[in-house]
Amino acid sequence: MPRAQSPRGSFLSLASTLFATIFVAxxxxxxxxxxxxxxxxxxEPPAGAADQKLVDSLxxxxxxxxxxxxxxxYIxxxxxxxxxLGWTLIVTSLVAFADGALCWTHGQGYWDHWGYAPIILVLGALALGSSPSKSN
Incomplete structure (x- = not known):
């Protein structure tokens, strides 16, 4: 059964689209x-104009x-x-974990990233679990 027709596939597709849209936004x-x-x-934003220009670029x-x-x-x-899709979501969750780790080194904001990273990780694992297995 194609992914879009199965209940698991519809949920994964919708959830993946939601996270993709959040990332783009x-x-x-x-x-x-x-x-x-x-x-x-x-x-906090930097005080100096040169520093602000650097931060804006980054x-x-x-x-x-x-x-x-x-x-x-999306692709x-x-x-x-x-x-x-599963591996894309898993790797994306690692980016969210890394962003949280960066915030953790500064002592705040890490749960803003670590809160959704496991959700994306689980979605990726579910997508891998919905893959038809190949026997070699």
Missing amino acids: CGINACIRPTHALSFFSF MAVYGVRDIFMGLVI ANFMGTPKS
Whole structure:
């Protein structure tokens, strides 16, 4: 049964689309409103103009990264296999864990990332579990 027709497949597809949309939206936010996106990491904006310019540029890089992750999830979800979606979600969860670890080193904001990372990890594992097994 194709993934989209099974109850598990519909749930995975919907949940994956939701997370992909959140990543794309956060990426656009980081590119357009870097100071607001910086608050997701519990950092204060820098005081100096040169420092602010650097932070704005780095937040654009972060934004492009999030947009890319969202687009890759969309592609794996709609054009790939359950296995490709599963591994894409698992790797994406590792990015969220890493973002949380960065915040943890600064003492705050880590649960803003660690709260959703396990959900994406479980979705990835479920997608892998929905893959038809190949016997060699």
